[in-house]
Each structure stands twice: as structure tokens, then as C-alpha cells.
Amino acid sequence: MNFILYSDVNDSSISQSLGRPEYSYYFVLKAYRPVLESLGRVHVVSSTAEVDALYRQLLAAGEDSVFLSFTPPQKTPVDLQCPTMCVVAWEFDSIPDEQWDNDPRQDWTQMLARQGRVITLSSHTARAIRRAMGEDFPVLVLPTPLWENFAAIRQQHLPVPVNPGAALAIKGCIFDTRTLGLSADALIPAPLSAEEEAALAAELEAARPPPLTFKRRLIIARHYLRLWALDLGRQQAEPVPRVKFLHNWYWEGLRDLFADNLHGWLEKRLPAICGPQPLPLIEPPPLDLPDTTSVVETRVDGVVYVTVFNPKDGRKNWHQLITAFCWAFRETCDATLVLKITQNDLASYYSELMTLLAQLTPFACRVVVMHGYLDDAQYARLYAAASFYVNASRCEGLCLPLMEFMSSGKPVIAPDHTAMEDYIDDSVAFMVKSSEELTIWPQDTRIIYRTLRYRPDWGSLKNAYEHSYRTAKAPTPEYQRMSAAAIQRMHDYCGFAPVQKRMADFFGLVPQTTDAAPVTDNASC
Template structure:
């Protein structure tokens, strides 16, 4: 297997074909971005979270109509049954296969054969990076805008108007003015420097330069997400948790953020925590890359995995946590429909709502996503907490079932078999086409 650029493919194809070797090019890109018209047999590997496919072009680019692409390649590898059915409906003669990432070999050994026994005692995992911990932050609903006196020098309005506005609004205007001026200066600086603020200069963020052992206790819910993704409903995950366990100190929510920019969500997160306060449960946000060993420790310390997305094309963290024996709180739509049911976790409710294609400008609605039912997430939090604290043997059975489901989906032997059959068909079809030419 070689990793190459698209402009190198046909040259390498002719080179290895002359040596009597069979070659295929697998392009792990969305269909609208992949190369078409190559001599080398080409397979598109992509994930897709919607129940229909783009079937019209825009921006003078024919590849935005995926039917155009599928008519010019030799095969497709999907990562969900929903995507498989959508491609088959569009291009019924195109060779297709649906496979999940082979996570079982890496994470399946974290789950005992009979499933995990509930562990509510203190446990630890290693981490270095940016840390926001509600126990340290102690969010306060009155902490968003403390009243204080501030000078009004430098306001770009006539002086008499400044005095009138100041007398009318008092210190609130002064505080808003100081925030606005400060935000403006920081924005201008960021535009020119293009460098993010270090963690230790952001309010409420603890910067850990070297790994430390973080302690978790009680029932631990873990979500892995990017706040930059508009579909993952990260604020709903936090708000529902704080509401469900506002009087319970034995519940902890860990948010492992995969986003690069802490500043993208920092102010929104602190505002959200302040609005939700007071609450007794603990909310921990981790910002930074995790070593594999640290991640495995986090999986073992977690009781449940949480995914509240409105659409998923490939839910890798869900697969990893369930392989490790963590039942899930998740909807059963899009790619998650292949993974989650009532025997393996707590299914979140939702309803369809119109949505745009992720890559289409102007936001025209051509498809659907699934609006999360926030109350069902609150109820799932509470039900799952009671499940692990009052029905420990049932939790252990659910843990074992979750791990076994991922073994069936993500076992390397099964994936290798399906891929081999798919590649053989693509190569056979390509051989026939070359012979006919």
C-alpha cells in the first residue's frame, strides 16, 4: 500500500501494471473533491450522515452532483448502512461495500468477557493540556457581568451623549464598553498575528505543561467532540447533564475536545456554565492531544459514552468506547443506527428537520438532520445513573453486549474479507473494461 498524490496515480499505475501487478486507487475524500477520469481503477472512501445524496451541481462544478462522480469511478466504500443504501439507490450497478473502522483489535481487550463491573471508586487518567474543571472554576450566575465603576475616556461619541448614557445605564454601560474595547483590541491583534492565545491567559483554563493524574469518581460520562462541528450539540450535552444532576455530586461529565482552537468555544463554554450554576455535579473539559495510553486510561475510567449528534457519518469515538465495554447514550439515526439500540445503551429521541448540504453555499435545504430531544437526554442521564447504581448486574450485561456488537462490526477478519471481495470485483470489472477497449 502506497500513499500518493492524485497526480502520481496514473504514472504508478502504468509502472506496476507493466510488472504484472494489480493496482487500485482508494481516495479518502468526499466525492466532490476526488479525482475522476483516471486510468487507474478508483474507489471513493467516504462517510456521510444524511439519508440522501447531492443530486444537482452548482458553482459550475459538475462533481457537486455525486451521480456524475459515481459514473466515473469503479467503486465506493461506505461507513454506514444509510450511506450504502443511498449510493445504491443512486448508482445500483456500482460496486459497493460497507465497513466500519477496525477498532476491536485495539480497544476490545479493555472489556472483560462478561462485561465491566460498575466502578464508582476514585480512578485516574493522565492528561496534559488545557483543563477547565467546574470544581475549580466554581461558576457563578452572577459572574458574567459584575457591576463596577469604569472611566468613560476614549468612547467614540460626543461627550455630552456619553454623560447622558452613563447616567442612564450606570456601570453596566461602562462594563459593556470595557468589554467591547477589550474584545476589539484582541480581535485586531488576532487578525494580524494569527496566533491563538495560550491556555494560561484564558479565564478559567488551567494549563498543564506536564502530564498529571486526574481523579474521577462516581458515574462518569465521557463525550469526544469538536465544538466547531455544528451537528454535535455539545452545549446540549452539558446543559442537560447539569440540569439532570444539579443536586448530585456523584456524577461527572468529561468533554474531550478535538478542536484546535480553544478560543473558538472558550467564552461560550464559560457563559454556559455560569448560566447553569449552581450545580453539584462536576464538568471537566479537556483541550489538547492525548497520548494513546492516556486515552485508554480515560476509556477505562468512563462509565458511559455520550453522543448527541444530529447526524453522523462515522462515529469513531462511539465505536471505541463501546468496544471497550462502555454503554452509550446516543440516538439511533444515521451511522449510529448501525451501532446503538436499547440493549447496548440509552437511545435518545429526536425528530427530523430540514438541513443544508454541509458543502453547499447559501444554506438551501435539500436534506434532513435529526433535531435532538433535549428532555430525552436529561431522562437518559438520570435513567443511566440509576441503572449503574441500582442494577449493577444489568449494567455488566449491557457492557458485554456493547463490546460484542463492536466485535461483529469492527473485527479485522470480517473487514478484511469484505474488502478483499470488494477489491476483487473492482479489479475484475476493470479488467473487462480494458479488454473491451
């Protein structure tokens, strides 16, 4: 069997793709690849246009193939000769079963029906698909096999509840509440002194343009009338520019020459030309952001909580995650929350995050924000530094970071909804209660309520922080018991052998007992 793999993101583009909606499919493809190699030959293509040519070449040699598209159903090709399946990460209780924007691809039931089977990352997603497609529809629930990837970390770093001190480095920048000097008072602008007000008034007066002379007004009016006349002979989709010329002709050239009682009369009869001027767009001043091209380092110790998320992803519920931490540990000096950000654009969240932290001040605990790309070696340092991993999401399609930290032997704080129901319970986690709430399918441009997600309880999250801290500081083996349980849970859930068996049974294949077949790389993954 030949497996042809494709993802929108590959090795060369991943560092620039952080924050994209489907960037995590890249990591799923990489995790599946060794299992697929044990069942057949793997070919990774850089474009879906390469699939059919490769399929025909292999078919001519008498070899079967299947194309696995690591993309959502609406982005999976439907016109290929090669048998096609998509790998779906989905976190809501229903799949799109209607179309919008005159695009039938948005109806996942049509797309999945054409493919005839599907691979999902969780039991939650499988149930949503079977509710729409029927209980007999072939669905393979296949978590990413990553447990073996953390063997070295498990051997080198025994999980400890209180970190004696660890260095963290990242190519980017680090914000530390111990050094930022944040204060809620800074959110309120200081009043200007009399001298400052006078200086500002003088500056505004100096910037005021001189009054227009009658001759100058006629020149301006003639200029816009000329542009309007020239534009009459041009073909255009919309008449907005022509109206704009006349609007400027009236407002900038002639309006002040008319008596005040004529202004209202003209605006009523010629609103497009004489109506009010739109307010000018005021651009905010540019942010003074740090350099993100060099490697920076910080040191953490004590009870260290780590979370990995994209601040522009509304599912991650990061405001509650931070506020519950700062409130639970507002008088606790040795509690640290490390936020690893998976978003390239620092300006897109900087002000929102810093405002939130300033609103929470003063607090004795520490928040460290790491912005940038971590390679494997740097991520290993982050795994080792953590006492706990924290998830407070409204919904998850799988949550690879949560599984990775558990595979490293870290107990977690997390709810047990959506994909996390497959591997989270009170033996490995300090549970966060949640309840259902209405939401939209994220790609639905109509923005209408069609599905459900979850609302984590803030009080339960705060209690989980406090309970986990007491466990870390207590002279009991409870932390070590939870650590061992997390490792065993991931071994059983996402170890190579159980994932390989599920995949082999689904495709009707026998795992190879000899060395893995050669892999053909058409693109890096």
C-alpha cells in the first residue's frame, strides 16, 4: 500500500505559519508518518496537483494507493482519481451539514459521502460525524502517536513538583511580570498640567491651515470638477469615485461660501454631494515592540505551570486561564505561569495581554510570556521545566501540547470535554468543570448558531490551581502517582503499537516485520 500525504504547512513554512487555523495538521502528519511507514510506502507531496500523476505511476506498477489529505473536508480535493480520505480535527458536537455562499463544499456530509470514509483524532469527532452520516459510516479514531517521542525526556528528567531552577530560551522575546513594571494606574492617562495644556493648544493652533482665499477656493473647486469630468469617460464598476470628486468640490471648495441656512437645504436634496463628511480614520500610534530575531533566555523556579496557545484562537479561553492563576496566587511568590504563544504577529495580541495583566496587578505570582518559535531542543527544556500543564479551552480537536506534557510525565489541569474526554480524568488531572453553550461553526460566514462547545467554570479552574499547588508542596507521593498515571495513560492512548493496530485493522494491512520501506519525499513535512 502506498500512502500519499499532503498538508498545507510543511517544514519550510511552519515557523511562518504559527497561528493559522490549520497549522496543527502539520504536526499530525509528522506524528502519523512513522506508523504509515510501518504499513507501506509513504510519499509526501507539496501540492495536490501532484497526487494523480503519482497515483497513475504507482497503479501502472500494480500498486495500490490512498491519498490522505491533512486538511478540513471543505479544503480536500473532490476531483482526484486517487482514492481520497481526509484527516479531520474537529471540536464541536455537530459537523456542517448545510452549505452557504453557494459553495457545496461547505456541507461536510457531501464531502465525506464522496470519500466514503474518514480519519478523526477523537471519539468526540467520530460521534459528531456518525450523527450526520449514520452509525455505519467508516470512521477511524486515531490519536497522534507521540508517546515514544518523549522517551528521552522521561529518562533524563524525573518529574518534580517544585522546580529548583531551569533556564528557558526562545528565538523571539520574553515578557516577565517581575520586570515589566505593570500597574493598573498606568491604564488611566495622567491629567495634563496647565503648562502642558497650553503647549498642546499652541501646537494645534500652529497646525491649523490658514483661511482659504476666494481665489484658492475657486482653484480647488476647478480641480475637483476637472477630475470629475475626466472620470465621466471611464468605465467603472461603481460610481463612488465620481461622487467623491463632487463631494470634495463642494466641501473643500465652495461650502463656506454659502449661507448657513442653505447648507441643510442642499444636504437634503443632494445628500451624495453635499452630505456630511465621513469621520477620518485615526490610526493608533505604532507599538514599541521588542526585537524578535535573537535568542533570549530567562530562568524559572518553584511550582511552574505551562500552557501553549494562540491568543487569536477564541477557543483557548486564555483570559480566564490567566485571571484564575493570578487570583489564586496573588499572594504566592513561588507560583509561575509560562505562556508559550503560537502566534507570529506580536502586535495582534500585545496590547490586550498587557492590559489584562495590568488590570490584575498587584500580584505576587509570576507570569512569563514567551513569543517566538521553539525548536525541539528548546521545547524539551520547557517540558522539563514544567510542574503542571494547564488547559482551560472551550473545545479541543485533540490538544497536542496537553498530550505532549502528559507523555513527559506532567500532571495537568484540564476539563474532560470534547477530545480530552478520551484521556483526561481525575487520576491524571485536576479537573475543571464545564457546561455546554451555543456557538458557531468557525468557518461559517453567516455567523449563525448551529453547534455546541463548552464553558469552563472560572471558580473550578481557580480551585484546580490551588489544589495542584497544595499537592506540589505536600510531602506525599500524590504528585508522583499522578505523574506515573499520566505516562501510563499516554502509553495506552497514543503509543505506537495501539495506533498502528487501529490503522492496520482499518486499512486491512499487516504491519511490516522487517525494516521500514523506503520513504519517497516529494516535499518536507
